[in-house]
Amino acid sequence: MKRREFLKASVAGAAGTAVAAPALAQSMPTIKWRMTSSFPKSLDTLFGAGLMMAKQVAEMTDNKFQIEVFAAGELVPGLQAFDTAANGTVEMSHSVAYYYVGKDPTFALFSCVPFGLNARMQNSWWYQGGGDQLGNEFFKKYGVIAHPCGNTGTQMGGWFRKEIKTLADLRGLKMRIGGIAGQVMAKLGVVPQQLAGSDIYPSLEKGTIDAAEWVGPYDDEKLGFQKVAPFYYYPGFWEGGPMIHVFTNLEKWNSLPKTYQAILANASANANTYMAARYDQQNPEALKRLVANGTLLRPFSVEIMEAAHKATKELWDEISAKNATFKKTFDAMHAYRGNEYLWWQVAEFTFDNFQIRSRRG
Structure with missing residues (x-):
């Protein structure tokens, strides 16, 4: 082969390699789902965690897997969100398990109960302490699988x-x-x-x-x-640490490729972290404004x-x-x-307590 012909062939081959889509991307099906939220758009952190999860799923699949998010009332009232995912009206819902204690009080334990777990403990129990196995064994009876997708931290009284x-x-x-x-x-x-x-x-x-x-x-x-x-x-x-979940219809979940399942679970976990961090950033300034404008703060x-x-x-x-x-x-x-x-009283509480007292000083 002459030198000039060899160079032409090499450049053409390299260009072909550069534009070829990865095998994974080629195998990804196009899927469009709907998710209804229990929260209005005005509560931008609660509603926003669901939007963030959907956005990351789209980005991680090159827009092959899209989830359209609907605010409370756009498809169904907020307190019916779980049921719409359970019965397959939509594929997913973003809601709080304790809204559904009328079905069974066990629902509340996977979100929060009085004098229960704080936000970090709730995450620890779910991810490391067997809470996810207990939770999804329970939710399976209702035809859904749950993934954490937010936590407000301890709420006010x-x-x-x-x-x-x-x-x-x-x-x-x-x-x-x-x-x-x-x-x-x-x-x-x-x-x-x-x-x-x-x-x-x-x-x-x-x-x-x-x-x-x-x-x-x-x-x-x-x-x-x-x-x-x-x-x-x-x-x-x-509400020491109310966990919010995305509830996915179990049949729809099982129909997803394993890659999409992993992406959805990871996007939900990212949104779970986002919500807690966002409230920790927003609440101090809001509390200062409230008190400055006359709110009477009381324990x-x-x-x-x-x-x-x-x-x-x-x-x-x-x-x-x-x-x-x-x-x-x-x-x-x-x-x-x-x-x-047992652990918190040794390290976390003593550290935080000293820091709070030092700040006051």
Whole structure:
């Protein structure tokens, strides 16, 4: 072969190699799914984690696997999100398991329960302590598989129209709080109210309810609760670390290539980290603004905390006596929490406590 012909052939061969698509990309099917969220677009961190997950799935598959995300109310109301994935109306939902305790109180344990796990412990239990096996064994009965996709961290105790100093101040108080947390508060004399997020502000403003819990400073400030209820209590002992999941219809999940399954699981885990980090960044500044503008920040008294803790233990005994699945799951979670706090009291708590005291000094 002459030198000039050899060079032409070499360049042509190299160019052909450069433009050829990788074998993996060639084998990737084009898939378009829908995911309905339990959250409105205005709650940009809660809703945003679902958007982030979908965006990463698309990017990691060269846009071959696309997930269109719908806000609460666009396809179905927010509290029906889980059911739409379970029955296959849509392929996925982004929601909180404790919304569905009416089906079975065991749902709450995989998100959060009063005096349960904080956010890091919830992640640790799910990823390392067997929580995922227990969770997906349970969720399989409803036709879905779950992957963590967010955590708000410990939430606030809510907004109150009047100051709450003692247990007596809670009796007869109408509070927007639902699920298992509402059952605990009912034992303290509170009258729980189930209200959608959009109904909380007008109900507080009109005095239809006396108090309401939501999330934390960043989201609460957006909804304007500080304008109609001056007292802001902490901590939200019923939500120490609420885990949010994407629930995928099990048949649809099983139909995915293994590569897509891995991509979806990893994108969800990334969004899980994102949400917690984002709230940790947003909440301090929002809290400073709220207090600067007149919000009266108050801790729940030791009397209230201890009474709530006692009521919670009573409720666990009552549910466990009737629900073997709840008991099995709760016992596993409770044992894990005990081990975790053995470690936290040695290192995490002492470090944080010193840092907080030093900052005040």
